[in-house]
Amino acid sequence: MTTTLPDLDRPQPGEVDVKARAISRRSTGADAVFTHGSRVVGASVLVITGGVGVFLGLQAVPTFKRYGLSFFTEQQWSPDTDTIGIAAVLVGTFQVALVAMVIAFPLALATALYISEYAPARLKATLVSMVDLMAAVPSVIYGLFVALLIMPYAADLSIWFDRTLGWLPIFAVPGGEADSPLPALSQYGFSSFVAGIAVSMMVMPMACAVMRQVFSQTPPGEKEAALALGASTWGMIRTVVLPFGRGGIIGGTMLAMGRALGETIAVALILSPSFEIKASVTEKGGSTISSLIANRFGDASTSQLSALLAAGLVLFLITLLINTLAAIVVNRSRSGADTD
Amino acid sequence: MTTLDRNGPDLSQPAPGKTFLPSYDDDAPPPVPRASLGRMTPDELFVRAGAWFAALGLAWVTTQRLLPMPGIPWFLLAWFFFGLVVTAVATAATGTWIDVKDRVAASLVTGLALFVGAALVSVVTYVAVKGYKPVINLNFWFDDMAGVGPKDAFDQGGIRHAIIGSLIEIGIAVAITLPLGVGTAVFMTEVGGTFARIVRTLVEAMTALPSIVAGLFIYSVWIIALGNPRSGFAASLALSVMMLPIIARASDVVLRVVPGGLREASLALGASRWRTVWHVVLPTARPGLATALILGIARGIGETSPVLLTSGAADFTKTNPFEGAMNSLPLFIFGNVRSGNDEGIQRAYGAALVLLILVLVLFVVARLLARPRKTTSRRSSKAGS
Incomplete structure (x- = not known):
């Protein structure tokens, strides 16, 4: 019982000369058209979107050359006297965004936790689409809602803040006379605080959607293990869901912050324009970069337009930085590793 | 516990090749449903x-x-x-x-x-x-503000011009962004390579572009530099610049979650890459793509700032987006709120209600499209076509 290997070296009778098929990843025919066509589409989108960035950069150069560093330190924006600077506007932008995030963050976190952990299973889909709907409501409607309905209540709250927490500079309103029986109500409305409320309504659903998505990807096995070990619902959330979703919480908050920085119309409807750095967020008046652009583009000369574009570039770079950091944080977290 | 039915067969000598249903004890207590473990006491x-x-x-x-x-x-x-x-x-x-x-x-x-x-x-x-x-006045839907004073009663004038303007502007913006956005997403997920990575990075970066800056870009290029008048088309361009990264990114996310196994199965059956994308990947992702598109539209239709800079506001109905000012719903709301008189503000609320209804309808459509289709309906529609 022996087996013999066929003698491969010896030429077989009647053998056809077989060659290995050439293997190539290069696409041919319709595939080549598809590959190159989609590459062209991608390139055109690159040109369009990249063009905006390049254009903003180029347009901003004359402004930066002309005003130099004082563009970032000057508070006034008065083209008539040739003093243009974004210091106050930049601070105002961050004040509004920070107020918005202080309000939106706890609400977004709680809503995301409620939807993913506490809500009855039947209601979940409805609640998710309600949050999405909230994100889709046009910002001008939130602006209307806050400017005409919430504003008086917010002003009352500002007065209360001034009375009880007036020793904090962010709540102290000079000239507000909070302690007198009839405070100067006009000093308390139209403030960064009120604008922040409107912006928070806009960005809350966005942060909530990101957080909820990450929470819903928590491995059920780990959750069940925590419950099986005797954890209460809150214990399970604190030890499993929140650590797992940390990346989503941070990332969602930063994404919302990026959106809050660029919000225009609600802020333009609420904030009464003024160009000075204010320590207090509840004091009347303020300005953000986007509301500055919305208010001033109409009567702008060419050089002033370029200054507005420079301000827009600064805003874009800030939001870009924040969004990139957010994307890195979200991608680094464990969430969404497997989709297959 | 259970005793055998007395009339039943004797189990000690089972009849070969026959099965009997078990019978139940009449004296046993009725089954009690177990108390729920999750419910509160x-x-x-x-x-x-x-x-x-x-x-x-x-x-x-x-x-x-x-x-x-x-x-x-x-x-x-x-x-x-x-x-x-x-x-x-x-x-x-x-x-x-x-x-x-x-x-x-x-x-x-x-x-x-x-x-x-x-x-x-x-x-x-x-x-x-x-x-x-x-x-509730019908003329609010079917009339425009041409020749209507700001303080006139509500049975005169309407927002037909703003509704039509919004629809035309968003329509053009979708016609531009849908092929480009989905095409880019297909390029990023299906073709890949170094260049695709660059495109993806840039698209993700550009979603950070504040909408007002998109408007300012079109304003300074299309209107100031190229000398075109403010028009509905300029507004559509501004909306497109804003929506393009949003739609491309959302579609990219949707296409990425199409199971790789489906693609491999299609390729293994001998389909070319193009046919795989067209017949397998895109149909699988269709509900998600529709949702991405409609969410992009919902975002774009309510966006005021790009429109504010580029379109100008007209009081009369205009169907040609290429010439002259064109109104739209967000712009109408903004303008009327700024006008400060009571009737204007009420009209703004009316327009806001219409805009909200429009967004709601889009949303319901998105939800319906996002539902997984039943295979039966698909077959019947195939047979019908």
Whole structure:
């Protein structure tokens, strides 16, 4: 019982000369058209979107050359006297965004936790689409809602803040006379605080959607293990869901912050324009970069337009930085590793 | 426990090749459904619900009788605060520190979520209540503001021009962004390579572009530099610049979750890459793509700032987007709120209601499209076509 290997070296009778098929990843025919066509589409989108960035950069150069560093330190924006600077506007932008995030963050976190952990299973889909709907409501409607309905209540709250927490500079309103029986109500409305409320309504659903998505990807096995070990619902959330979703919480908050920085119309409807750095967020008046652009583009000369574009570039770079950091944080977290 | 039916076959000598249904003991107690493990016990229910009733009373006493805090907002705030405190105290009386934390956290999370829901509902109701007056007049839908003074009654004038303008502008923007956005997403996921990575990075970066800057870009290029007048088309361009990265990124996410196995199966069956994309990847991702598109539209149709800079506002209906100013719903709202007179503000609310209805309809359509299709309906539609 022996087996013999066929003698491969010896030429077989009647053998056809077989060659290995050439293997190539290069696409041919319709595939080549598809590959190159989609590459062209991608390139055109690159040109369009990249063009905006390049254009903003180029347009901003004359402004930066002309005003130099004082563009970032000057508070006034008065083209008539040739003093243009974004210091106050930049601070105002961050004040509004920070107020918005202080309000939106706890609400977004709680809503995301409620939807993913506490809500009855039947209601979940409805609640998710309600949050999405909230994100889709046009910002001008939130602006209307806050400017005409919430504003008086917010002003009352500002007065209360001034009375009880007036020793904090962010709540102290000079000239507000909070302690007198009839405070100067006009000093308390139209403030960064009120604008922040409107912006928070806009960005809350966005942060909530990101957080909820990450929470819903928590491995059920780990959750069940925590419950099986005797954890209460809150214990399970604190030890499993929140650590797992940390990346989503941070990332969602930063994404919302990026959106809050660029919000225009609600802020333009609420904030009464003024160009000075204010320590207090509840004091009347303020300005953000986007509301500055919305208010001033109409009567702008060419050089002033370029200054507005420079301000827009600064805003874009800030939001870009924040969004990139957010994307890195979200991608680094464990969430969404497997989709297959 | 169970005894065999006396009339049944003798099991000690089973009849070969025959099966018998088991019979049941008539004397056994009827089966009792097991108590649910997840439901609250009456005790727990009493502590949880009772705490909120107690808090209601406490809040009333504190805000209306003891402290000068009139008004509903303070009352609700006090109710929420006392609710948490009473829940904590009542739970601590019977349970452990862990129970206290659990229940307080549950109440806090639920309360805040309810607050968010109330905010959404109140926005919608407020706009509906404030805006229904002009909207119930038919001419508000089918007439425009040409020759209508700002203080005229609501049976004159309407927002036909703004609705048509919004639809035309968003239509052009979709015609530009849909092929480009989905095409880019296909390029990023299906073709890949270094260049695709660059495109993806840039597209993700450009989603950060504030909408006002998109408007300013078109304003300074299309209107100032190229000397075109303000028009609906310029507004569509601005909206496209804003929507393009949003749609491309959303479609990219959708295409990436198409299972790789489907692609490999199609390629293994001998389909070319193009046919794989067209017949497998895109149909699989279709609901997701539709949702991405409609969410992009919902975002774009309500965006005021790009339109504000580029389109200009006209009082009359205009169907040609290439010449002259064109109004749109967000712009109409903004302009009328800024005008400051009562009728104008009411018209703004009416237009806001119309805009909200439009967004809602888009949303319902998105939800319907996002539902997975049933295979039967697909077959019948195939057969029909």
